Amino acid sequence: MSKLVLQDLGKLYRVYPSPRQRLFELLTGRKRHHEHWALRGVDLEVAQGEAVGVIGNNGAGKSTLLKLVTGTLTPTSGKVDYQGRLTAILELGTGFHPDFTGHENLFYAGALMGVHKHEIAARYDQIVEFSELGEAIFQPLKTYSTGMVVRLAFSLVTMVDPEILIIDEALAVGDRNFQKKCLARMIEIQKSGTTILFCSHSMHHVMQFCDRAIWLENGNVMALGEVGEVVDQYVASSLEEKNLYAKPRNKEGDGHADLHCQVTEMLIEPETHITRGERLLIKLRFRVLREDSYVLGIALDQKETMTRMVAETSLENGLPAVRLTPGEYRVSMSVDTGLLREGQYIVYAGLLDESLLTIEHYLEREIDVIDSDEIRSPAMVRLDVEWDLEKSLLVKR
Amino acid sequence: MIRNILSLLLIEELLRFRHLLAGLVGRSLKAVYTGSMIGAAWVYFKPLIVILAYYFVFDQVLSIRLDLQNSGTASYALYLLSGLLPWLVFSDAVIEGATSLVREAELLKKTRFPIVLIPAKSVITAAVKIFPLLLLIWLVSVVAAEGRVHGVVLLALWIAVQIQLTYYIAIMLAIMSAALRDVGLLVESIFPMLLFFSPVLYPLDKVPNAFQWLLWLNPFTPLAEGYHAILLRGEIPALFDLAVVGSWILATLLICHLLLRRSQEYLVDWL
Numbered sequence: 001m002s003k004l005v006l007q008d009l010g011k012l013y014r015v016y017p018s019p020r021q022r023l024f025e026l027l028t029g030r031k032r033h034h035e036h037w038a039l040r041g042v043d044l045e046v047a048q049g050e051a052v053g054v055i056g057n058n059g060a061g062k063s064t065l066l067k068l069v070t071g072t073l074t075p076t077s078g079k080v081d082y083q084g085r086l087t088a089i090l091e092l093g094t095g096f097h098p099d100f101t102g103h104e105n106l107f108y109a110g111a112l113m114g115v116h117k118h119e120i121a122a123r124y125d126q127i128v129e130f131s132e133l134g135e136a137i138f139q140p141l142k143t144y145s146t147g148m149v150v151r152l153a154f155s156l157v158t159m160v161d162p163e164i165l166i167i168d169e170a171l172a173v174g175d176r177n178f179q180k181k182c183l184a185r186m187i188e189i190q191k192s193g194t195t196i197l198f199c200s201h202s203m204h205h206v207m208q209f210c211d212r213a214i215w216l217e218n219g220n221v222m223a224l225g226e227v228g229e230v231v232d233q234y235v236a237s238s239l240e241e242k243n244l245y246a247k248p249r250n251k252e253g254d255g256h257a258d259l260h261c262q263v264t265e266m267l268i269e270p271e272t273h274i275t276r277g278e279r280l281l282i283k284l285r286f287r288v289l290r291e292d293s294y295v296l297g298i299a300l301d302q303k304e305t306m307t308r309m310v311a312e313t314s315l316e317n318g319l320p321a322v323r324l325t326p327g328e329y330r331v332s333m334s335v336d337t338g339l340l341r342e343g344q345y346i347v348y349a350g351l352l353d354e355s356l357l358t359i360e361h362y363l364e365r366e367i368d369v370i371d372s373d374e375i376r377s378p379a380m381v382r383l384d385v386e387w388d389l390e391k392s393l394l395v396k397r
Numbered sequence: 398m399i400r401n402i403l404s405l406l407l408i409e410e411l412l413r414f415r416h417l418l419a420g421l422v423g424r425s426l427k428a429v430y431t432g433s434m435i436g437a438a439w440v441y442f443k444p445l446i447v448i449l450a451y452y453f454v455f456d457q458v459l460s461i462r463l464d465l466q467n468s469g470t471a472s473y474a475l476y477l478l479s480g481l482l483p484w485l486v487f488s489d490a491v492i493e494g495a496t497s498l499v500r501e502a503e504l505l506k507k508t509r510f511p512i513v514l515i516p517a518k519s520v521i522t523a524a525v526k527i528f529p530l531l532l533l534i535w536l537v538s539v540v541a542a543e544g545r546v547h548g549v550v551l552l553a554l555w556i557a558v559q560i561q562l563t564y565y566i567a568i569m570l571a572i573m574s575a576a577l578r579d580v581g582l583l584v585e586s587i588f589p590m591l592l593f594f595s596p597v598l599y600p601l602d603k604v605p606n607a608f609q610w611l612l613w614l615n616p617f618t619p620l621a622e623g624y625h626a627i628l629l630r631g632e633i634p635a636l637f638d639l640a641v642v643g644s645w646i647l648a649t650l651l652i653c654h655l656l657l658r659r660s661q662e663y664l665v666d667w668l
Contacts, residue, residue: 014663022667023577026659072506074662095508099428111420112508 004069004164004195008078009042011064011219038064039219042078046195048163051186053210053227054199055234060216062199066090066168069197082195084163087113089153098142102133102152105141109153115160123159130185131155132178151178158185165189168199183209203231259361260290261324263350266363273368276337276382280367282349283332293321293354296331303344303366307380310335313352321354339381342371406561407568407653410511417510421518422525440526444485448530451481455598475538479628480597480621482531483556487563487617490523492588494567495574496581502668512664513657516567524560531556538628551627555634558642559620565649566616572656575667596621616645 014033016022021032039061046052054062067073069080070088095112096105106127110120120127128137131151141149157165167186186209190196200206206213206227213230215223222237223230265285274280282298296319300310312335315321333349350362371382403409411418430439456473494516498505501515535552574581592598595617604612612618619641623634660667 013666019577019667023573023580026573026576026656029659067506070508072508073665076662090507095504097424097428100424108420108424111417112504112510114417116416 003048004046005081006042006044009068009075010077011039011068011073012076013038037219042221048195049190049193051190051196051198051210053206053213055206055213056216061219062216066166066199070166082164086164087157087162088166089157090168096141099140101140102137106156127155127159154182158189162194164195166197207231260292261286261288261351261360263361263363266349266365268365273370274337276340276369276371278337280335280337284349285330287328288324288326291325293323295321295352297352299348301346303346337369340369341382342369344368407513410513411517414514418514422521425522444527448481478534479624482527482534483624484592484597486523486527488588490520490563491566492585493519495570495584498571498575505665505668513568516571517564520560520564520567548627548631555623555627562646565653568653569649572660575664591615
């Protein structure tokens, strides 16, 4: 059936010192390049009606993989096997011409995908209706917003009954309603047996929609399997990497010679858990080793998602940078927790340089925020809302 | 068997994807004039202006009365047109073709289809733009000197030969300029000069013998001679012209195969 099989798929790029060397090699046949594998050893079998998510950081090889599958790139090793019609949205506006109207582009891009014009004509109304373009379909494509272009492209590639559908980041543009509609449409055609490869930076979409996922990093397959597991692994690893950015020049106890100052003690009150709304008290002891202007800072990360909820410096709270001479110092701060949702948090506290570019040194503690009346929801923060419901006498049915 | 020959000549894919090719040609013709007032007329307007300019300068201002006795016509205008129109197709196609891959990069990166379609599109578009005018010239030449009606078949064949040679040259240059953009720019600036080194503005025998070889380096020289033979004298092009054109076609075809083989897998990455 319309199974998609990738066997040992790999793409080697030839990297030339300059385009001149490229022409030289082309004309003489003498090697002037070095080689770079953008993708290597991908083995993947996608059953009919299955949706596989492709995830990974930028430059991991996701787009290369999708381009190899659609055939816009020729693989260096391995092969791609499938039967039936394959349609794809690789980047914005697959094969559309800016000067033509949406209407003309449907037929033109259809021809590029190998869909005969009779077939487009037969589904024309459906396509236009789904795209929500209305009369704009008779306007030149260059007058469209990016959202409109994607809507048109998405309508086209999903309405021509593809056996295999490839979507690269198409949902990133377009408003929420259309995203929802697209996902609904993808689920619909998946149920009717379409095999789907779906690449997205939105783990939410990938989880919602895919059965399995493949995680790529530097052209290698890091994980392939059930979508939840793979996404978890990917998120965990990217958190580690994210933390690398957040790491100060000198972290806790690494005894670097270049240390300007050092936080020696961090106490929080309450120590392990706090009821939402209470104030969290943080006490620091630090030692200044080199005279400089310093700024105090705290930050709060939600532990599960590593989302930074709060980052405050003393500059923002009315305390200017202070010039500190070497010696021992003590500081205490108190933080309002009224906006936090229930969950585990990591509290960081420390010192930054005056320009806020360098985090000089910090320590971290964990704390649980407890909220008795919270209902599970995907929201990030809680605000106090006052409700005022009353029956209106003026409105008639 | 036939399929193999066609694919060796690099036209098998053109036939297989003929609908798409027709669409591409239609698109680039249409793209010329969408949003303009006189519409499709623009396609023919540009070559007409060029022709009028050459005619005005050479025939009226410089009053060139070449000794055209061997050419089969006494009219310089007819002589000029019979070579200039095919030349306009030739240079248009080669210049467009040379940069075609680079210009259609977006398309090539996002959809799958054989790359030879792109230079083919440039060549066919150029031909569609100007060859109807050539038919007009043919009509004029028929009226001017009666009894050459069978020439139309020859003319069609010679046009086909020109298109084939142009196609190979376009592929060759297109791949090279995908590798190095300078090639396309170089072609754009140098190629129009070849007009002055071809027997279009003046007959070949007006060139001193010592320099005639220079003109024969120009791939358009044998083509122009062919058009003169067909349109002005109602003759089959000379054997020597046929042989030179044949060698050009063979040589460029071989180079095309070589370049395609070396670049095939990487070409899209270069764009």
